[in-house]
Amino acid sequence: MSTHAYRTPTPDPDSNEHTPRPRYFTPRHDDPADDADTTDGYHSGPPSSHSVSETRFPASSQGYSERAPSESATSASLVPPAEDALASAPAPDPVMAHGPGTLFLPPPGEVEDRFDQDSAYDEESLLGDDTMTLASYITNYRYENGRRYHAYRDGAYWGPNDEPASEQMDLAHHMYALTLDQRLHLAPVQNPGRILDVGTGTGIWAIDVADQYPDAYVLGVDLSPIQPEFVPPNCTFEVDDVTLDWVFDEGFDLIHIREMFGSIPNWSSFLQQAYQHTKPGGWVEIVEHSVHPVSDDDTVGPDHFYNLWGRTVIGLGEKFGKPFTIWEEAKGLMEEAGFVDVVEVRYKWPMNGWPADPLQKELGRWNQLRLKIGIEGFMLRLLTTVGGWSIERAQLFLAQMRKEISDYSTHAYLPGTVVYGRKPYS
Numbered sequence: 493m494s495t496h497a498y499r500t501p502t503p504d505p506d507s508n509e510h511t512p513r514p515r516y517f518t519p520r521h522d523d524p525a526d527d528a529d530t531t532d533g534y535h536s537g538p539p540s541s542h543s544v545s546e547t548r549f550p551a552s553s554q555g556y557s558e559r560a561p562s563e564s565a566t567s568a569s570l571v572p573p574a575e576d577a578l579a580s581a582p583a584p585d586p587v588m589a590h591g592p593g594t595l596f597l598p599p600p601g602e603v604e605d606r607f608d609q610d611s612a613y614d615e616e617s618l619l620g621d622d623t624m625t626l627a628s629y630i631t632n633y634r635y636e637n638g639r640r641y642h643a644y645r646d647g648a649y650w651g652p653n654d655e656p657a658s659e660q661m662d663l664a665h666h667m668y669a670l671t672l673d674q675r676l677h678l679a680p681v682q683n684p685g686r687i688l689d690v691g692t693g694t695g696i697w698a699i700d701v702a703d704q705y706p707d708a709y710v711l712g713v714d715l716s717p718i719q720p721e722f723v724p725p726n727c728t729f730e731v732d733d734v735t736l737d738w739v740f741d742e743g744f745d746l747i748h749i750r751e752m753f754g755s756i757p758n759w760s761s762f763l764q765q766a767y768q769h770t771k772p773g774g775w776v777e778i779v780e781h782s783v784h785p786v787s788d789d790d791t792v793g794p795d796h797f798y799n800l801w802g803r804t805v806i807g808l809g810e811k812f813g814k815p816f817t818i819w820e821e822a823k824g825l826m827e828e829a830g831f832v833d834v835v836e837v838r839y840k841w842p843m844n845g846w847p848a849d850p851l852q853k854e855l856g857r858w859n860q861l862r863l864k865i866g867i868e869g870f871m872l873r874l875l876t877t878v879g880g881w882s883i884e885r886a887q888l889f890l891a892q893m894r895k896e897i898s899d900y901s902t903h904a905y906l907p908g909t910v911v912y913g914r915k916p917y918s
């Protein structure tokens with residue numbers, strides 16, 4: 493494949509010699525201090541801190557998240573939302589859902605064709621076969637049913653890249669911190685020199701891990717350039733499709749893969765690729781959860797709506813060609829790919845604050861808020877394009893889910909796994 497053409501070489505933190513001349517983001521804040529380096533070591537984009545080429549990222553700040561790291565959901569002052577606040581949290585506006593942003597509802601046959609074009613490891617060129625510039629490939633976002641979606645590799649990913657989607661991702665990051673006792677990873681990596689965050693989203697994990705390992709080079713890759721402009725100097729973001737061939741010059745000590753469910757067509761090939769790009773002795777960690785709520789006490793009976801929800805998401809993932817079941821398959825697939833010392837750690841995310849256990853209760857309250865904000869983004873594109881549902885039917889389905897997640901008599905949770913494994917030394 494020829495996506496290599498616009499790749500930037502791995503940046504040398506002390507030099508830009510090999511990097512195409514970068515154009516840095518224009519801060520969207522009015523405060524002139526935003527243009528200067530800050531005292532906490534964060535930069536708004538001087539060469540050594542954010543070596544993103546103009547071919548990879550857009551020339552303007554259009555579409556960039558306005559959140560600075562200090563506003564992220566990991567702030568120590570966070571407290572879980574009160575239950576009455578959850579009940580009154582605004583649901584997505586159904587008028588917007590039908591509104592003028594509805595630009596794209598392709599006929600059913602076209603959907604499959606378009607998704608087929610996204611098959612993994614293909615030979616598709618992203619340069620030279622189109623008169624559009626690469627920047628417009630990245631920034632001409634697609635609007636569907638009032639939500640904003642990525643433009644680069646249009647249609648490859650089910651989720652929006654707008655502000656509510658970012659908020660949902662950052663809430664999930666906070667929940668992972670709670671789940672993992674404030675650790676960013678469980679893999680016992682020592683003094684990592686190079687770290688890759690696959691499908692980095694808002695970049696919140698990459699930024700935190702760059703802070704934790706200031707001597708490491710941290711690279712976050714995503715289809716959407718929604719990462720903040722203020723990043724630690726050792727953190728870089730690139731727009732790329734991780735289902736294409738990886739062309740990194742050097743291997744990584746840690747490759748982090750989180751919530752890539754429904755995004756990877758062939759996990760075996762994907763993990764083989766991750767294996768090839770892991771240094772001997774290095775680690776790959778996969779953090780995923782189920783999309784099908786279950787209970788241990790039969791409060792989710794056979795006819796419960798959660799079963800319909802779970803079957804629908806999993807079925808749409810299969811139709812889309814990108815499964816949502818990686819959370820329970822990751823360990824076996826890691827071992828098949830050649831990783832050793834593979835460990836699986838299981839966790840549970842309650843659907844709301846029903847548990848008595850304080851940590852589970854706190855996780856549940858956060859999860860209820862995350863789902864309330866997130867379910868439209870999780871499902872709208874899958875339901876209306878892959879599933880071919882009308883927007884009205886999709887909104888009714890989402891409304892039913894919102895009702896269920898407010899029911900404390902159902903002791904439901906999403907099971908999840910953290911799986912990590914080491915590449916052998918030889």
Ligand SMILES: C[S@@+](CC[C@H](N)C(=O)[O-])C[C@H]1O[C@@H](n2cnc3c(N)ncnc32)[C@H](O)[C@@H]1O
Pocket residue numbers: 642648649651661662664665690691692693694696697713714715716732733734735749750751752755
């Ligand atoms: C559910 S979000 C998870 C984000 C992040 N890993 C986290 O845990 O906070 C999935 C992310 O993967 C990105 N993504 C999906 N398919 C991708 C692909 N083929 N290449 C690169 N990024 C992709 C999406 O744009 C989105 O930001």
